[in-house]
Amino acid sequence: MNRISKTTRSNSLTYAGVIAAFIILQIMTGTGSISSSLKGQLVPICAYVVMAISLNLTVGISGELSLGHAGFMSVGAFSGVVAAMSLQQAIPLAPLRLAVSMVVAGIFAGFAGVLVGIPVLRLKGDYLAIVTLAFGEIIKSIVNNLYVGVDGGGLHFAMLKNANSLGLEEGGKVIINGPMGISGITKISTFTAGFVLILFTLFIVFNLVKSRTGRAIMAIRDNRIAAESVGIGVTKYKLIAFVTSAVLAGMAGALFAMNYSTIVASKFDFNTSILILVFVVLGGLGNMWGSIIAATVLTILPEALRSFSDYRMLVYSIVLIIVMLATNNPLIKNFLGDIRNRLFKPKRNKKLEGGGTNE
Template identity: 55%
Template sequence: MKKTVNKTTKNNFITYGMVIAIFAVVQILSSTGNLSRLLTGLLVPICVYTIASLSLNLVVGYSGELSLGHAGFMCVGAYSSAVFSHVTSDLIPSVPRLILAILVGAVVAAVFGVLIGIPVLRLRGDYLAIVTLAFGEIIKNLINILYVGVDDKGLHVATSAANLKLDPGGKQIIKGALGVSGTSTLYKDIKDYFFLIGVILILIVLFVIQNLVNSRSGRAITSTRDNRIAAESIGINVTKNKLLAFTISAAIAGVAGVLYAHNLSMLKVSIFDYNMSITILVYVILGGMGNLRGSILATIVLYALPELLRGFSTYRMLIYAIVMIAMMLFNWAPAARDFRSRIVEKIKGHGKEKEAA
């Protein structure tokens, strides 16, 4: 048992170390002027999608359920936090306001996760995927007709611009299909630190997920994934544990939405469509389901690669497709997995020989 705990702790610290090492390399490249303006602009979005892929891995990889509604959770997290930031922009300094906005986005997304999860998690397989996909589309279309403003009397909500009656001096925040503008300007004094904030959020998310997975509840979640009938036969509440994983995953997706919303000068609901959910799912599958380090590396490579290959013009997407196929084979082909196992065993064998010497 002690050896298992030590191995788990070691693996966790390796993951943290990998994230910190990537951050250090990026900072060195940036300080020496070797990081292009294009790559600099990709840093925060990469953090956003990394957080989103880690959250989805909790559902797909550890819980064993297929969810296509993560764009919807990111959407509610983004919009709720943007409204909070605009309403409190004159009341709270930037740093505590951003922290509170992150908490607001996480809580709102978690509430939606519970509301959706209670009826939906009784379904399985394709049925669950279809319902979560429908949730994402419903959220997108509801926010598309939502108008929110604030004045001295408080918040005003309407379904059309004509019905949104604000006093003189009032401020319209959500403008229907036009979305929310000016959120990033509220944090112009700390905008340069958003990449650091994104890395810190990734480390916090890793800490939450790893501790959940290695806890008693986490073992119950993975047991229901491996054999639902056996888990039920020993008294595990399958629905309760799946709801726990789904809710935490939704909350983390909401955090990704907060960072995404506050990094953009113009936030539009059309961004959070079906394609975003599929993109996040691709990162999870290619990185390896249940593999947090794989999700991080797959997100970094697959998000940055299309931009890095722009110089190849016509062949850009062909190279991107080849890289995706290669990653899939490396992670899932039996021969590749056997090869990786042999390499790991050789490394361990060399380590034992050095210790013996």
């Protein structure tokens, strides 16, 4: 066991945890012992988990605060749905169509990531945060005024007018209808697809973090000037992290959108970005397993608090504040640490002794 490095072990535990959760949930769905509200949330949970992991790559691993992650989700959601709808005839097989549209979504979101990343990554700290926020709002405004239709001649685009200005041929179909978003989406997202996407995301992120590139990214996070002085190209590596994160977010967006019959741009606003950031921070920066747990629990929590009815969001916000205070206040932290020490001290001593005899 000691020969396997600590990160490899925790990474494989994360994979194992996700697979176990999937199997348990599949069995529960099969036996019908799962509530219908939770069943409906499975795909959104998967999408939020992927969002949280990908944002954790930006915030936790690369150390850049992004407040516009939902923007990439939006780009992915809309491009993915447009792809899926225009390929309806070409690819009749739903899972394959979903996969193709996710790839399209990833490409578009990645492109947006490059577009935003190049200017934005020159900024630092809170300035970067505000620009990503601004970007998220810009995406929202643009998608809100975008009209896309499809007919025999291919895709048609229009901005700021109305669906009639698309000039569609007879039998053409409006896909994105400005502020009304997309309606009549064929729901092809499944829990299995979400599960595969989570595994894919974990695979990408873990391998990126473990690689030379990942070490460079973390070196820049820890000390930019020192990293620069040993010849690490700051912009390049920051951009790699940022764009990877955007691509994954885009794929999550496509998964998310194709779980609903309608989707509007205002769904992916500042509050969604913040929600995902909350997952990341509560789960622990750089800790992917933490992000998964936080995203799952916090997506279920508002539903679970339904018995509080009107008070649920109030309870949610209070829980959020208390958790932040409890995990970050030095007084409470020391107190919890004390308890932990007292509880686990005998065990730890034993371990130490065991280590001693090995030598």
